[in-house]
Amino acid sequence: MADAKTALAKSLSSSDLDKLDTTYPDLDRAFKVLNAKLTGYNNLWDYYDGNQPLMYTAKRMRDLFADLELSTFVENWCAVVIDAANDRINLASVSVKDATSNGLIEEAWHTKEIGLEASDVHEAALVVGESYLIVWPDEDEKVEVFYNDPRLVHLFYDPANPRKKWYGAKWWVAEDQHMRITLYYDDRLEYYRSSQLAKNVASVKAFLPYSPDETEGGAVATHEYGEVPIFHFRLERRKVKGDLVNAVPLQNGINKLLTDMMVAAEYGAYKQRWVVSQADTSGLKNAPGMMWEIPGGDGVGEGTQVGEFDATDLKNYIQGIDQLSSSMAIITRTPKHYLFQQGGDPSGEALIAMESPLNKRCKDHIDKFIPVWKEVVIFILKVLNVEAKKEDVVITFDKPETILPVTEATIRTAGKAAGLPLKTMLRDEGKDEAWMVQMEKDKKEEQKENATSLAVALATSLRNANQPEEEETE
Numbered sequence: 001m002a003d004a005k006t007a008l009a010k011s012l013s014s015s016d017l018d019k020l021d022t023t024y025p026d027l028d029r030a031f032k033v034l035n036a037k038l039t040g041y042n043n044l045w046d047y048y049d050g051n052q053p054l055m056y057t058a059k060r061m062r063d064l065f066a067d068l069e070l071s072t073f074v075e076n077w078c079a080v081v082i083d084a085a086n087d088r089i090n091l092a093s094v095s096v097k098d099a100t101s102n103g104l105i106e107e108a109w110h111t112k113e114i115g116l117e118a119s120d121v122h123e124a125a126l127v128v129g130e131s132y133l134i135v136w137p138d139e140d141e142k143v144e145v146f147y148n149d150p151r152l153v154h155l156f157y158d159p160a161n162p163r164k165k166w167y168g169a170k171w172w173v174a175e176d177q178h179m180r181i182t183l184y185y186d187d188r189l190e191y192y193r194s195s196q197l198a199k200n201v202a203s204v205k206a207f208l209p210y211s212p213d214e215t216e217g218g219a220v221a222t223h224e225y226g227e228v229p230i231f232h233f234r235l236e237r238r239k240v241k242g243d244l245v246n247a248v249p250l251q252n253g254i255n256k257l258l259t260d261m262m263v264a265a266e267y268g269a270y271k272q273r274w275v276v277s278q279a280d281t282s283g284l285k286n287a288p289g290m291m292w293e294i295p296g297g298d299g300v301g302e303g304t305q306v307g308e309f310d311a312t313d314l315k316n317y318i319q320g321i322d323q324l325s326s327s328m329a330i331i332t333r334t335p336k337h338y339l340f341q342q343g344g345d346p347s348g349e350a351l352i353a354m355e356s357p358l359n360k361r362c363k364d365h366i367d368k369f370i371p372v373w374k375e376v377v378i379f380i381l382k383v384l385n386v387e388a389k390k391e392d393v394v395i396t397f398d399k400p401e402t403i404l405p406v407t408e409a410t411i412r413t414a415g416k417a418a419g420l421p422l423k424t425m426l427r428d429e430g431k432d433e434a435w436m437v438q439m440e441k442d443k444k445e446e447q448k449e450n451a452t453s454l455a456v457a458l459a460t461s462l463r464n465a466n467q468p469e470e471e472e473t474e
Helices: 004-011 027-048 060-066 066-070 078-088 097-109 114-128 248-271 315-332 349-352 357-381 404-418 422-428 432-474
Strands: 091-096 130-136 146-147 154-159 161-173 178-184 190-199 207-209 219-220 230-234 271-276 306-307 393-397
Touching: 027 078, 027 114, 027 154, 027 161, 027 178, 027 248, 078 114, 078 357, 091 097, 091 114, 091 357, 097 114, 097 357, 114 130, 114 146, 114 230, 114 357, 130 154, 130 357, 154 230, 161 230, 230 357, 248 315, 349 357, 357 393, 404 422, 422 432
Parallel strands: none
Antiparallel strands: 091 393, 130 146, 130 230, 154 161, 161 178, 178 190, 190 207, 190 219, 271 306
16 A cells, blocks of 8 residues: 555655746645645545455465455454544643633634534544644634645645744635645735646646636735644654554455455355266256255266365454454554453453553644644634734643543542642543533522522421410410
8 A cells, every 4th residue: 555654755755846847836846745645645544434455465366356356345443543542532622811812712613613623633633644724714804714634735844944834735626627726825825726627637837826706916815914824733743644554554464364254154155065976067056955966886986975175264264353453452552342352341440551552642642732723723813813822722632541430539539638729620621611610600509599498498497496386375
């Protein structure tokens, strides 16, 4: 499989990038890099979705089993590797210290459903190693925040400072079947359109500047944000590397063994029989309920013999699949009980220990995501004409590890005894400000109800206490 990182590396190290188009060098660079992404990224998404090819160790085996291409079998553990982590990477809340800024962020977060965008961002980053979010003002002078498939977007960094954005690019096929490319800079956007249908575009020479709103000079739109509005989520800074890179070869082996087992099982369902006879056996058919009539020997030559071949033991395949699944669990840091059944049900504490490598993997990813989400929040506020600093933005993810309720209660009690405020502990658990405000309201209402109930109880008690005296007076 030509994976994404290999395809992209070949593109970046090829002489093509040393011979960029002199008229539009940035556009040419973007076109070549985006084009280099497609094959590798498409393969990774196919493996995650379960559209996996049947791999062979030799060409002659592929030729021998050519008819199996229409009936391959897949045991998709790649989805388990990704989903096991993505289920534990949950952006719980975003808040800003300033009340006004926090209100704007909360409104944008709910109206634009950024939580759903976050789930897509994290999933893509896990599958291919990177994903993108674009923030831009909408027609109502508010803000648009949307996830972008990493196959459609790329962000270039300053060669002298790999932490500084240089420019970004996004391409797509429009409704007229022509290709569009937009280049994003820290002070402007440049728009390009292919002069021919997207399927016929082979190089950057097919693109010309164009105006999206059909105004003169509208091929360039300036802005004053001072930053490229593309935000890059990645699992590693050294190179693009997702969680499936090391899982794909093992997945190929699992699928091959599974398909071989199914073929062996099919042949085993109708055992292969053999006949030694001087009679014509061409009319014998091996099928359920069919009887064979074979003439006896003539007493001179070898007598008639009938037998059958033993079926292949399927346990050999099952053991091989289990071994590869175990290797995948170790290499991808996925708990083994996610991949294959184990004897007995582990205890809660045992589950926590077994899931610790997965939790560490998720924690590493979360640590990479948090700084980028802070940049997103700051830029959203910038679009809304509000300034904010990174230290004022709080990004909270749910803790990836499983915590038993009794353990959680014990932690809170110990923290309270040590002098930690309850709000601080709740915020550390992932509870947002809205949740804690509602908790305070519920607490006050409960205290009010308790006070009312206590007053009623006291009044009733006093009334009952005075009742006998009134009756005696009468």
